Amino acid sequence: MNPLHIEALESAGFAAFLLYLNDHLSDNGRDGTAYFQPLSRDDSRFPADKAEAFKTGMATEVGMTGWRRVWVARDGEGRIAGHIDLRAHAERYTGHRCLLGMGVDREHRKQGLGNRLIPHAAQWAQESAGLEWIDLQVLSVNAPAIKLYERNGFHKTGEIAAMFNIDGQDFAYTSMSKYLANAWPNR
Numbered sequence: 369m370n371p372l373h374i375e376a377l378e379s380a381g382f383a384a385f386l387l388y389l390n391d392h393l394s395d396n397g398r399d400g401t402a403y404f405q406p407l408s409r410d411d412s413r414f415p416a417d418k419a420e421a422f423k424t425g426m427a428t429e430v431g432m433t434g435w436r437r438v439w440v441a442r443d444g445e446g447r448i449a450g451h452i453d454l455r456a457h458a459e460r461y462t463g464h465r466c467l468l469g470m471g472v473d474r475e476h477r478k479q480g481l482g483n484r485l486i487p488h489a490a491q492w493a494q495e496s497a498g499l500e501w502i503d504l505q506v507l508s509v510n511a512p513a514i515k516l517y518e519r520n521g522f523h524k525t526g527e528i529a530a531m532f533n534i535d536g537q538d539f540a541y542t543s544m545s546k547y548l549a550n551a552w553p554n555r
């Protein structure tokens with residue numbers, strides 16, 4: 369049994385969430401953790417302008433430009449152990465799809481939390497938001513994340529070789545998608 373509790377992040381908890389996120393990002397490409405964000409090791413923190421858009425998105429109605437929803441897993445003392453977020457695509461006419469981002473705190477990895485967070489968000493996407501697809505992009509070097517996504521019904525849709533050059537190294541970028549409804553839409 370995993371004692372962690374998953375709940376929607378409210379805007380009142382946003383400042384604490386940012387502290388968690390910046391700590392999480394500090395693992396990027398360090399101490400045996402694969403690069404998981406297209407950011408240099410020395411620049412692995414959440415930019416202030418993005419933080420503002422992130423918070424605004426949490427209060428934006430689903431279907432409107434820039435919407436975003438976030439869920440966090442908390443331990444018994446309320447500390448954040450992991451998160452997952454779904455957000456709008458930037459392109460128009462993509463209201464039936466969303467983009468996924470997630471992470472699990474270093475102390476809580478490989479204990480099944482990622483495997484709990486994805487179904488939690490996917491259920492909301494399908495049942496509450498009526499979305500049909502979840503898309504994501506992941507650095508191809510991030511084997512733990514790709515394994516987690518495949519395990520949870522994501523399929524690879526493409527890969528761009530050497531999409532990023534970070535800290536003197538080329539990184540390929542993999543796109544994956546998960547279809548949510550039970551049958552292919554009649555389009």
Ligand SMILES: CC(C)(COP(=O)(O)OP(=O)(O)OC[C@H]1O[C@@H](n2cnc3c(N)ncnc32)[C@H](O)[C@@H]1OP(=O)(O)O)[C@@H](O)C(=O)NCCC(=O)NCCS
Nearest residue numbers: 404470471472477478479480481482483506512513515516
């Ligand atoms: C990727 C990440 C979210 C996985 O979360 P997690 O809670 O550790 O994953 P789980 O314990 O639920 O494991 C899920 C599956 O992935 C596999 N997995 C997890 N970590 C792994 C690792 N380091 N190496 C190989 N496989 C791994 C597990 O074996 C499991 O597979 P199974 O269900 O077939 O047994 C976590 O490692 C992380 O936060 N990494 C840094 C941030 C990141 O990569 N975010 C995604 C960016 S796109």
